[in-house]
Structure formats: structure tokens, C-alpha cells
Amino acid sequence: MTPGTGSPGAVVDVSNVCWSEHLPPLGRHFPLLRRLFLVLDAWREQYGAGAPLGLVADDSLLRSLLPEDSRRLRQLQREAGAKGAREVRFVPHADPEFLRLARERGWYVVSADQFVDLRRSEPWIEQQPERFLSWSTDVGSKAGHARVRLRPSGIQAVPAHKVSQAIEYKELKHVQRLDPKNREHVRILRSHWRCTARGCDKAMRWPDRLLDWPSVSRSGRAVCDCGALLEELGPRGVTRMFVVSDAMAADLPGGLSAGEFMRFPVSLGDAVQLGRGTLSHGINLGADELRPPLGVKRVSRTHLTVSLEDSSGNPQVYAVDLGSGNGTVLLRGGSTVERRLEPGERVAFGEKDRLVLGGTVTLRISGQRHFTGEQASLPELGGSGGGSTLLS
Ligand SMILES: [Zn+2]
Known part of the structure; x- marks a missing residue:
């Protein structure tokens, strides 16, 4: 397509791109800004440098990104305003916003999301699936040389x-x-x-x-x-299990939590968002099947990110409040002193600590060790013995 002669533009789902495991580093569930630049390069190569771009991101992305990535994204927004070449918007809930922009302008949508929950309000998604572009990465023969291509995302009727x-x-x-x-x-x-x-x-x-x-x-x-x-x-690989329970329920002896309604894993290098509603990068604590406590309604749509990261050779859990409405409180092991997290503040979080989301839901790391010896060192899992599991 020729730039400047009415080339179609595209709205980019920035959060979806940054979280994509199909962009380098492949297989890592953690939001990284360099993935956005790979996708923007692919767009210019395939659709022309003049094809207009709109970037839309959830507010929560700024807090989920590592600090240097977050700074760079804000800088991108300032530059875009100055040069007018492309616009960068941050909104509380990006999906409806960029779908509206794409519909009004007749632009492409660059996102791997299937938008299942928005098919009714935006019926053109199923009528014009060719306007939805996802990506693939060709790792290639040269080490470290990965080539990203945009392609139809394969929207199918639900x-x-x-x-x-x-x-x-x-x-x-x-x-x-x-x-x-x-x-x-x-x-x-x-x-x-x-x-x-x-x-x-x-x-x-x-x-x-x-x-x-x-x-x-x-x-x-x-x-x-x-x-x-x-x-x-x-x-x-190295994995920690997280336990979510009703904050109103009392603790039981032996480190068990009454009112537990959810367990989920996070592996080294990965991050998972916790919130309420359909979350493509995270877990919906409000899902009916979980039978969450009524108070779960005080948890924000995107409330908290937990990640497991390498810290001088040891796996360390971090938590970041994503600007939640009712806040997140940290209780250090054994302490009754509550400290409210600042939005975007990254706190290291240990097995004895607890986080309380919106005053109603407690998050802790499970003491169960299904992953002892950090299984990479285990040659083969035997029926017993070798892959030992300690329940503590
Ligand atoms: Zn299934």
C-alpha cells in the first residue's frame, strides 16, 4: 500500500502486544515494551511508513511494566503529541476504546485478543474479521534474529x-x-x-x-x-503457587486458609494480573464458578500484578497495585501493622506475608512445595521418591 494515499490506519492494543508470549522473548508471560516496537516495525514494513497509527493502552499497563519501560512509554506519548505522527492514549479500559476508534475510522485493530465479551456490542468484529491483525515470530537461522510479521488474527464466530x-x-x-x-x-x-x-x-x-x-x-x-x-x-520451571481466600474468614491451624476459593501458579519470569471480569493477561477472581465471597466486588477490574522474578539467583515474588479503587494492603509476616501500597509501587513479597485486595480478598504464597529442588535438576519424575513433594 502507498503511504499518504489513504492507506488504512491501525489501532494497536498496546497491553495485548506487550504481554504477548508470541513475541520475543517467546513464551514469557510478562509485559515488555520492546514487543511494541517489534510490532510497529512490522506494521510499517507491511503497510507503509505513512499509514497512521493509534496506540491505546490500559492505565494499568503503565504500572505493570518495569519502571524503565513505563518511562519510555510515557515519553512516547509526549513525542507523539509533539510530532502528531501517532497518538498514544491511556484509558481505564482500553478494549472498548480502541474498538470504537477502529470502527469509526475504518482502521485495522492490531491485537491477538478475540474480544469475545464485546462481540454483541461491536457486531462488526465477526462481520469483518480481516480487520483484525495478530502476529507471528519467525525465529530464523541466525541466533538472536527474530522476524515479526502481522497476519489475520483469525477471529471466528462464537x-x-x-x-x-x-x-x-x-x-x-x-x-x-x-x-x-x-x-x-x-x-x-x-x-x-x-x-x-x-x-x-x-x-x-x-x-x-x-x-x-x-x-x-x-x-x-x-x-x-x-x-x-x-x-x-x-x-x-521454577513455580510458586498462590492462594486466594475470603479476607473475612479466619485462618486455620497449619497455615491453611478458611474461605479459600482459588489457587493459581506463577512461573519464573512471568507475571499475572488479578482482577474482576474477563482478563486476557490475568485471572478473574469474580468468576461465578469460583464462588467468590460477595465482597469480591470491591476488587478492581485490574487490581494487582504478581510476578516471580530472578533476584541474584533466587526466585522472588513481587506485587504491584495497579491503581485499584479500594487499594491493596500489605501485612508483613506475623505483623498486624497494615501498610497500604502506593499505586505502581513494587513490593517484594514473602511466604509469611499477606496482601489484602479491596479489604475483602487475601492473597498469600502457598507453603506447599510441588516444585522442590526446582525441578530443572530432576532427571525424571519417578512414581515416588525422586520428585518428592513436601507438604508443610
Ligand atoms: Zn477449554
Whole structure:
């Protein structure tokens, strides 16, 4: 296409790009700004340097990014205003905003998101799927040389009836009840999983991999909530398990939490957002299936990010409040002194500490060690012994 002669523009879903595991560094669930520049380069190469661009990001992205990336993104916004070449907007909830811009201007949307929850309010998504561009990365022969290409994101109509539930929920064991002596169960805990079933909510929300735990069939296989068998993606590496519970419920002896309604894993190098509603980079604590406490409504749509990062050779958990409406409070181990996190403040977080979101939901790191010896060093998981699991 020729620049400057009415080339179509594009609106870029900046959060979605920065979080994409299909852009280098591949497979890492952590928001990185350099992914945006790779996508912008690909856009200019394929659609011309003159094709206009609008960048729209959630406010929460600025707080999820590492500080240097956040500064650079703000700088990009200032430069865009000065040069007028492209616009950069930050809004509380980006999806409806850039879909509206793209609809009004007849532009492309650059996002790997499937926008399942917005299909009704924006019916053109299914009518014009060619206007939705995602990306792929060709790693190539030269080491370190990755080539990013834009391509149709493959929007498909959402079937009126969802995939039938092949396996009843009640037959499934949830991860809390997994048997650490069972070889298949241990493998489930130590792997990444993906659902590829058409029409599955989770497959559309998390096309790269599940961010929560799979369920387990009676025969010990990893199963999605939609009933489909999951595809195994490979080992998780160093992983910490997080426990979410009702802050109003009392603690039980032995480090257990009453009112627990959710467990999820985070692996080294990854970050996961916690919030309420459909979150493509995170976990919906308000999902009906979890039976969350009523107070979960005080949790913001994008409330908190937790990440597991390398700190001088040791895995360290960090938490960042994303500017939540009702705030996040940190309780250091054993202490009753509460400290409210500043929006965007990164705090190191340990096994004895607790975070309380919106005054109603408690987050802690599980003491359970399904990942002892940091499994990379384990040659092969035996039926017993080698892959030992300590419950403490
Ligand atoms: Zn599924």
C-alpha cells in the first residue's frame, strides 16, 4: 500500500502486544515494551511508513511494566503529541476504546485478543474479521534474529451454544486435592497447559496457555473446564503457587486458609494480573464458578500484578497495585501493622506475608512445595521418591 494515499490506519492494543508470549522473548508471560516496537516495525514494513497509527493502552499497563519501560512509554506519548505522527492514549479500559476508534475510522485493530465479551456490542468484529491483525515470530537461522510479521488474527464466530461439557465438573478433582504421590498429578502441576477447543472461553481468553490450574479427570488427565483434554506445552520451571481466600474468614491451624476459593501458579519470569471480569493477561477472581465471597466486588477490574522474578539467583515474588479503587494492603509476616501500597509501587513479597485486595480478598504464597529442588535438576519424575513433594 502507498503511504499518504489513504492507506488504512491501525489501532494497536498496546497491553495485548506487550504481554504477548508470541513475541520475543517467546513464551514469557510478562509485559515488555520492546514487543511494541517489534510490532510497529512490522506494521510499517507491511503497510507503509505513512499509514497512521493509534496506540491505546490500559492505565494499568503503565504500572505493570518495569519502571524503565513505563518511562519510555510515557515519553512516547509526549513525542507523539509533539510530532502528531501517532497518538498514544491511556484509558481505564482500553478494549472498548480502541474498538470504537477502529470502527469509526475504518482502521485495522492490531491485537491477538478475540474480544469475545464485546462481540454483541461491536457486531462488526465477526462481520469483518480481516480487520483484525495478530502476529507471528519467525525465529530464523541466525541466533538472536527474530522476524515479526502481522497476519489475520483469525477471529471466528462464537457459537451460540458453547462446547458441551463432556466431563461433569463434579467428577473432576481440583488442584487442591491432587495427590502428590501420583505421577500424573505431579506432571500436571509441573507443566504448562493449553486448551485448543473451539468455542471454549478459556481457549479464547488465554490462547497461549492457561493461567490457572487445569482440572483433573478420574483417569488422571489434565482437563479444561470446557471438558476438553488439554495440550501439554512443556515444563513450568521454577513455580510458586498462590492462594486466594475470603479476607473475612479466619485462618486455620497449619497455615491453611478458611474461605479459600482459588489457587493459581506463577512461573519464573512471568507475571499475572488479578482482577474482576474477563482478563486476557490475568485471572478473574469474580468468576461465578469460583464462588467468590460477595465482597469480591470491591476488587478492581485490574487490581494487582504478581510476578516471580530472578533476584541474584533466587526466585522472588513481587506485587504491584495497579491503581485499584479500594487499594491493596500489605501485612508483613506475623505483623498486624497494615501498610497500604502506593499505586505502581513494587513490593517484594514473602511466604509469611499477606496482601489484602479491596479489604475483602487475601492473597498469600502457598507453603506447599510441588516444585522442590526446582525441578530443572530432576532427571525424571519417578512414581515416588525422586520428585518428592513436601507438604508443610
Ligand atoms: Zn477449554
